[in-house]
Amino acid sequence: MKRAAWYLVAGTVAGFAGVVVFHSRATPAAQPAAAGTGGAGPAQTGQAGPSAGSSPASQPSQPARSSPASAGGPAHSAAGATEQFGYGKLAVKVTVSGSRVVNVAVPVLRTLDPTSQQISDQAIPMLKSQVLAADGAQINGVSGATFTSQAYVNSVQAALDKLHLK
């Protein structure tokens, strides 16, 4: 299920793509300060990825914290559908203020077995900061393991290509 929480802010800026990406493997630690776009691009206010799914967000494993960089405007939160990932299932709760993602929390984490739980405990915190830091970033391309031409269709690179296609 590839449908996950991500925004593509297609910049009106000449020839450059602003891509805002976040994902579910995140713990609610502090958001990198002021990494936002400053309202660039077609802002999607208060819309946080997949609409509320099966996740019981009322029992977060760790409480969500609002961002130290209060972006102004009311904050909206939405819990995403529980998704399968490499080692189990998790759901994500995303808080958006204005056009900016201010927090990503993981209220639900169910793993397949104790080994996976260990892997998840390590993997999620280590990878959290990178994902949040992608907020507001601009990229020209994506480097990754070679995708098949079928997988390309749903890739971030394909989305970038569409911005400039002639």
Next chain:
Amino acid sequence: MINRRMPAPTDPGQEGPPLVTYAETAMGTVFSLTLVPGGLPGRGLRSVLGAACATLHRADAVFSTWDRQSPVSRLRRGEALLGDLPPEVAEVAAECQAARRASGGWFDPWAMPGGFDPTGLVKGWAVERALAVLRRSGIAAAMVNGGGDLAAFGSPAPGRRWRVGIRHPWRADALAGIIEVGAAVATSGCYERGPHLIDPATGLASGRAASATVTGPSLAMADALATAVAVGGDDALAAVGRVGGYAAYLIRPDGSETGTGGITFVS
């Protein structure tokens, strides 16, 4: 260790020439060619793109290990010697030798099941060939992405460098980091096409990395070294750290990260 600094606020009013992107299917994946056309008119642009894509299809025809009649397949079966084959094969074989040495043996096309298999290098090599066509044509700047391995020249906008996101190994729609690229970046891992990375020492699939990224001046070499780090994990990373001009970034299977230094993350 890895140098991460906070991303600068984006500038929505940034001026720059319009980019043109063209996507071409070849070698079982999709190549994205992103250009700053400069003064090149539309017709010239199409002709240049056609010539660049022709090099990709030529590389596909010569190096396909799926096509049993391709020159590299004949070499693998021992039906032909290097000297009997198109000169590109010897050129790639020489680059493979250099990469095998540089990687401390973690990249070894001669140790693959079924015989000589340059797949871990040849896509990066093909990207460089296509990029050279664009460079010679007078295009101001370009970046070619061969299914996740990228090479570039020039600037996408005045004062800017090409920015490349590193795909998150467990999420197709997320990034593990963003770097600025002067010449080439390659990433290797098993999250797209399953466990195809073979340890030359054992002949078995390796699981020592979730994602391995290498930057440097040549994409053929970076591609091979990324394969090496994906196979050899921390041990191969140490080898790449000794190769002048190249840097590596490894995400281990447990999600922890390490790097050789030399890669500056903008986020």
